[in-house]
Amino acid sequence: MNKSAETIMTDKPVIDQHLQGEHEHKDPVGAKMGMWLFLMTELLLFGGMFLIYGTYRYMNPEAFHSAAQELNTIIGTFNTIILLTSSLTVALSITALQKGNRTLSVLLLAITIAFAFWFLINKYFEWSHEIHNGIYPGSSELTNRTNGEILFFGLYYVMTGVHGIHVIIGIVILSFMLAFIVKNKVTPENYIRLEISGLYWHLVDIIWIFLFPLFYLLR
Amino acid sequence: MANHVIAENYVDFYKEKGKHTGLGAWLLTTDHKRIGIMYLVAIVTFFLVGATLGFLMRLEMLSRGRTIMDPQTYNSLFTLHGLIMIFLFIIPGIPGVFGNFFLPIMLGAKDVAFPRLNLLSWYLYISGGLFAVVSVFLKGGPIDTGWTFYVPYSIRTGTDVSWMILAAFILGLSSIITGLNFITTIHRLRAPGMGWFKMPLFAWALYATAWIQLIATPVVGITLALVAVERLIGIGLFDPSLGGDPILYQHLFWIYAHPAVYIMILPAMGVVSEIIPTFAHRTIFGYKAIAISSLAIAFVGYFVWGHHMFSSGMSDTARWIFSLTTFLVALPSGVKVFNWVATLYKGSIELGTPLLFCMAFIFLFSIGGLTGLVLGALATDIHLTDTYFVVAHFHFVVFGGGGFIFFGALHYWFPKMFGKTYNEKVSKAALGTMVIGFMLLYFTMFILGYEGMPRRYYDYLPQFATLHIVATVGSWILVGGILVMIGNLLVALKKGKKASMNPWGGRTLEWTVPSPPPVENFEEIPVITHGPYDYEYNINGDSDKMEENYH
Numbered sequence: 001m002n003k004s005a006e007t008i009m010t011d012k013p014v015i016d017q018h019l020q021g022e023h024e025h026k027d028p029v030g031a032k033m034g035m036w037l038f039l040m041t042e043l044l045l046f047g048g049m050f051l052i053y054g055t056y057r058y059m060n061p062e063a064f065h066s067a068a069q070e071l072n073t074i075i076g077t078f079n080t081i082i083l084l085t086s087s088l089t090v091a092l093s094i095t096a097l098q099k100g101n102r103t104l105s106v107l108l109l110a111i112t113i114a115f116a117f118w119f120l121i122n123k124y125f126e127w128s129h130e131i132h133n134g135i136y137p138g139s140s141e142l143t144n145r146t147n148g149e150i151l152f153f154g155l156y157y158v159m160t161g162v163h164g165i166h167v168i169i170g171i172v173i174l175s176f177m178l179a180f181i182v183k184n185k186v187t188p189e190n191y192i193r194l195e196i197s198g199l200y201w202h203l204v205d206i207i208w209i210f211l212f213p214l215f216y217l218l219r
Numbered sequence: 220m221a222n223h224v225i226a227e228n229y230v231d232f233y234k235e236k237g238k239h240t241g242l243g244a245w246l247l248t249t250d251h252k253r254i255g256i257m258y259l260v261a262i263v264t265f266f267l268v269g270a271t272l273g274f275l276m277r278l279e280m281l282s283r284g285r286t287i288m289d290p291q292t293y294n295s296l297f298t299l300h301g302l303i304m305i306f307l308f309i310i311p312g313i314p315g316v317f318g319n320f321f322l323p324i325m326l327g328a329k330d331v332a333f334p335r336l337n338l339l340s341w342y343l344y345i346s347g348g349l350f351a352v353v354s355v356f357l358k359g360g361p362i363d364t365g366w367t368f369y370v371p372y373s374i375r376t377g378t379d380v381s382w383m384i385l386a387a388f389i390l391g392l393s394s395i396i397t398g399l400n401f402i403t404t405i406h407r408l409r410a411p412g413m414g415w416f417k418m419p420l421f422a423w424a425l426y427a428t429a430w431i432q433l434i435a436t437p438v439v440g441i442t443l444a445l446v447a448v449e450r451l452i453g454i455g456l457f458d459p460s461l462g463g464d465p466i467l468y469q470h471l472f473w474i475y476a477h478p479a480v481y482i483m484i485l486p487a488m489g490v491v492s493e494i495i496p497t498f499a500h501r502t503i504f505g506y507k508a509i510a511i512s513s514l515a516i517a518f519v520g521y522f523v524w525g526h527h528m529f530s531s532g533m534s535d536t537a538r539w540i541f542s543l544t545t546f547l548v549a550l551p552s553g554v555k556v557f558n559w560v561a562t563l564y565k566g567s568i569e570l571g572t573p574l575l576f577c578m579a580f581i582f583l584f585s586i587g588g589l590t591g592l593v594l595g596a597l598a599t600d601i602h603l604t605d606t607y608f609v610v611a612h613f614h615f616v617v618f619g620g621g622g623f624i625f626f627g628a629l630h631y632w633f634p635k636m637f638g639k640t641y642n643e644k645v646s647k648a649a650l651g652t653m654v655i656g657f658m659l660l661y662f663t664m665f666i667l668g669y670e671g672m673p674r675r676y677y678d679y680l681p682q683f684a685t686l687h688i689v690a691t692v693g694s695w696i697l698v699g700g701i702l703v704m705i706g707n708l709l710v711a712l713k714k715g716k717k718a719s720m721n722p723w724g725g726r727t728l729e730w731t732v733p734s735p736p737p738v739e740n741f742e743e744i745p746v747i748t749h750g751p752y753d754y755e756y757n758i759n760g761d762s763d764k765m766e767e768n769y770h
C-alpha cells in the first residue's frame with residue numbers, strides 16, 4: 001500500500017465543506033463575486049455602445065452638439081436625482097434588514113420601486129414629446145436632417161432604451177426581494193440575495209450617471 | 220496493479236435516486252455531471268448537423284457549375300455550417316461538457332458554485348440552438364450572410380437574420396453564465412490545500428477561457444443586437460446611407476470574435492496538458508509556464524482583432540501594430556508546444572488513443588498556427604485574404620486544434636464518465652482515417668487558396684478542378700472516420716467492459732473517485748498536499764487507498 005497518497009482523506013472537519021452541499025449552498029462571498037462578474041459584463045455591454053457613441057461623436061462633433069440642444073435637460077436632471085435617491089433607499093433597505101428591522105426594510109424597498117416607476121414615467125413623457133415632434137428612427141423629419149443628427153438620435157433611443165429595459169428588470173428583481181422579505185425567505189440572518197440585488201440596482205444607476213452627461217449636458 | 224481496481228458497492232450518479240425520476244431526473248437536475256452529459260448529447264448532435272452541411276458543400280464542389288445545389292443554397296449552407304460549428308459546437312464544446320463534468324471533481328468540490336445557474340445555462344444553450352434551427356424554416360429563408368453577419372449586407376438581405384442574431388445573443392448569455400460560474404467555482408471551491416499552483420492545468424485553462432467569455436461576449440452581444448435593431452427600425456448606426464460606419468461594425472465584431480478563437484483553443488490546450496503527463500507517466504514540464512501562458516494568450520488575444528481587417532480599410536499604423544501583436548500571440552502558444560514536447564522527452568510513453576489525439580492536435584495545430592503567421596504578415600495577407608488559404612487555416616486551427624481535442628478529451632475521460640472501456644484498435648484506426656481525410660481535404664485548400672480560389676463560391680475555374688476533387692474525396696474519408704469513431708463509442712456504451720477507477724494511471728483528482736463517480740463526487744472533501752502531476756512522489760497511484768472508502 002502506498003503511504004504517500006496524493007490526496008489524503010482526513011476525518012478532520014474540512015474547511016468550507018458546508019459550502020458545497022448541493023441545494024442549501026450558502027456562500028455569500030461567492031454569490032457577491034458572481035454578481036460583480038455579471039455587473040462587469042453589463043458594463044461591457046454598455047461599453048460597446050459607449051464606444052460607438054465616442055466614435056460617432058468624434059466623426060460628427062457639430063451635429064452631436066446641436067442635436068443635444070433638443071433634449072429636455074430638466075427631465076434628465078430630475079431623473080438623475082430620482083435614480084440617485086433610489087440607490088440610497090435600496091442601500092438603506094439592506095442596512096435596515098441587517099439591523100433586524102423588516103418593516104422598515106420593506107418600506108424602503110417599496111420606495112425604491114416607486115422611484116423606479118417614476119423614472120420610467122418621466123422617460124415615457126420625454127420620449128413621447130420627442131416622437132410628437134417627429135423625431136424617431138425612420139421618421140421623415142429625422143431622415144431630412146444630417147447624418148450626424150440621425151446617429152445622435154439613433155444612439156439616444158437605443159442607449160436610453162436598453163437602460164430602460166434594465167430599469168424594468170430591476171423593478172422585477174426588487175419586487176421579488178420585497179416578496180421574499182415579506183415571506184421570510186430573505187431574513188436578517190440571510191440577506192445576501194437582497195444585497196446582490198442592491199448591487200444590480202446601483203449598476204443601473206451608475207450607467208445612467210454616464211448616459212446623462214453624454215446626452216443631456218455635453219452641448 | 221493498484222490502478223486497475225473497479226469500485227463496487229457504491230451508487231453512481233446515473234443510478235442515484237433523486238427528487239425526480241425518468242426524464243425529469245435529467246431535465247431538472249442541478250448535478251454538474253448530468254448537465255455535462257446533456258451538453259455532450261446536444262453538442263455532438265449539432266456537430267453532426269454541421270458536419271453534414273460541410274459534407275454537402277464539398278459534394279457541390281465535386282464538379283464545376285451546379286452539382287447538387289444552387290448558389291443561394293450554398294450561401295446558406297456555409298453560413299449555417301459556420302454558425303453551428305462556431306456557436307453551437309466549438310465554443311461551448313469543451314467547457315460545457317468536460318468543464319462541467321470535471322472541473323468540480325478536479326478541484327475536489329461537490330458541484331460548481333451556482334448549480335442552478337448551470338442548468339439555466341444549458342437551457343439557454345438549447346433554446347439558442349432551437350432558435351437557430353427555427354430561423355431556417357421561417358419565411359425569409361435561411362440566412363446567407365456568412366457567420367460574421369457583416370453589415371451592410373446583413374441589414375439589406377431578405378433572409379431571417381434577426382432570428383439568428385437572437386439565437387447568437389442567447390448563446391452568448393449562456394456562455395457568459397458558464398464563465399461566471401467557473402470563475403467563482405475556481406475561486407471559492409478549491410479543496411483545502413489546493414493553492415493556485417496546485418490546480419490542474421485544465422482548470423487553469425478553463426479559468427483563462429472563462430475570463431475571455433466574460434469580457435468579450437457582451438460586446439459582440441450588443442453589436443449583433445444593434446444589427447437586429449437596425450433591421451427592425453433603421454437607427455442608422457451601421458447603415459452607411461444614414462451615416463453609420465460598417466468598418467466600426469467589423470471592429471466591434473472582431474473585438475469579440477478574435478478572443479473567441481481563444482475560447483475555442485485554450486480549453487483544448489488544457490486538455491492536452493492533462494493527457495500528455497498521464498501518458499508519458501511524467502510530471503508536466505514547465506507547469507507554471509503553461510499556466511501563465513494561458514493567461515498571456517487570453518490577454519494578448521485582445522489586441523489582435525484588427526488582423527481580420529487588413530484589407531478592409533485601416534491606417535497603416537494600425538495595420539502594422541496589429542500585425543506585430545499577432546506575431547506576439549504565437550509566443551505563448553509556442554511555449555506550450557515546447558513544454559508538451561519536453562514532457563514527452565524521456566517519459567515512458569504509452570501510446571493510448573488520447574495521446575494519439577494529442578499528437579494529431581500538435582501536428583495539425585502547428586500547421587494552422589504557422590500558416591496563421593503567413594496571414595498575419597501584411598504583404599502575404601493581401602494576396603491570400605478571402606481565399607481558400609484562410610478556410611484551410613482556420614479549419615486547421617479550430618477543427619484540427621479544438622475539434623480534435625474535443626474528441627480526444629472524450630476518449631480520455633470516456634471511462635470515467637460512463638464507466639465503460641472502448642475498443643482502442645478501432646478508435647486508433649478511426650483517428651488515423653480522420654487525419655488522412657483531414658489532410659486531403661484542407662491541405663489542398665492551402666494550395667487552392669494560394670493559386671487564387673476565393674472562399675464562399677459555389678463554382679470554380681477549370682484549373683482548380685483536380686484539387687477540388689481531391690478535397691471532396693478527403694471530406695468523404697474524414698466523415699467516414701468521424702462516423703466510425705462515434706460508432707465505436709456508442710458500441711462501447713452498450714457492450715464495453717467495465718472501466719476501472721484509473722485506467723490510464725492519471726494523477727488528478729478525478730481518477731481517485733469511482734467510474735462513474737457518485738453523486739457527491741467525494742465521500743469526503745480531499746485535502747491536497749502537493750501538485751497535480753507528482754509522479755515522483757507517488758509512483759503507484761493511490762486508487763487502492765481511495766477504494767477503501769467505498770467498501
Ligand code: HEM
Pocket residue numbers: 269270271273274276277297298300301302304305308309364365366367610614617618622673674675676694697698
Ligand atoms: C466534417 C467536417 C467539415 C467539413 C467537411 C467542412 C467543410 C467546410 C466547407 C466546404 C466550407 C466552405 C468553404 C467556402 O466555400 O468558403 C467551410 C466553412 C467553414 N467551416 Fe467547415 N468543415 C468541417 C468542419 C468544421 C468545424 C469542426 C468547424 C469549426 C469548429 C468549421 C468551421 C467553419 C467556418 C467558421 C467556416 C466559414 C463559414 C463562412 O464562410 O461564413 N468547419 N467548412
